[in-house]
Amino acid sequence: MGERMAGRRALVWGGGTGLGFACAEAMAAEGARVFLTGRRADKLADACARLPEACAAVATGDITREEDVVRVTRAAQDFLGGLDVVVTSSGTSARGSIFNATAEDFRRLIDLNVTGTFLAVRHAAEALVASGDAAVVCIASTTAITAMRERVAYAASKAAVLGMVRAMALDFAGKGVRVNAISPSLVMTELAHEILSREADPKATLAARKAQHPMGRLGEPADVGRACVYLASSESGWMTGQNVVLDGGMTII
Secondary structure, three states, X not given: OOOOOOOOEEEEEOXXXXXXXXXXXXXXHOXXXXXXXXXXXXXXXHHHHOOOOOXXXXXEOOOOOHHHHHHHHHHHHHHHOOOOEEEEOOOOOOXXXXXXXXXXXXXXXXXXXXXXXXXXXXXXXXXXXXHOOEEEEEEOXXXXXXXXXXXXXXXXXXXXXXXXXXXXXXXXXXXXXXXXXXXXXXEOOHHHHHHHHOOOOHHHHHHHHHHOXXXXXXXXXXXXXXXXXXXXXXXXXXXXXOEEEXXXXXXXX
């Protein structure tokens, strides 16, 4: 175990699976204590069991419901004795173009990806300022900065997250709290595998997606976890309002 985050207390939204768990796992490996939250109790319990020494506790909660966010954030503060880090990885994607996406589709993604991020940080703000040396890490997407067909609602929601990160960084500036984002391209999480399985030809789709990346591979959860440790630790102590793009070179071509 490393010590880059020794003593740090982290609340991870969406911490039971995927990129959220990858962030929690990476921070725990560097000495942080983590509190995991998400909507599925079974996934949270499994995740916490995989972090036996670092996982302080778990609590189910829906990031789009303000009462849940208040309850979970208070529980995390109680268990950890405060908060130094908040990671927002609760979110979802959806296929849909301007020709077929519905208003309901659009509102659902905005509510989960944008409003949820706002609520998670808003209700942790006082505790983060009290820390005196805190960090917020928001998971966005390369779709926020480069066009992708049939992702109109998803692209809008993730672009909004980047705008919010910059605005929050200014609000927190001088208060000991830094706010940054990570924008990954396709990372092979459980959700990514499940989405790919719905394609008419999953193997061909996977090959095509790999070919979009000059480095010749898709992302792994650990890639995002390592970036999260950097942004949540003192190593990025003079960095705020920024977006770390993890995409194997996709957005430079």
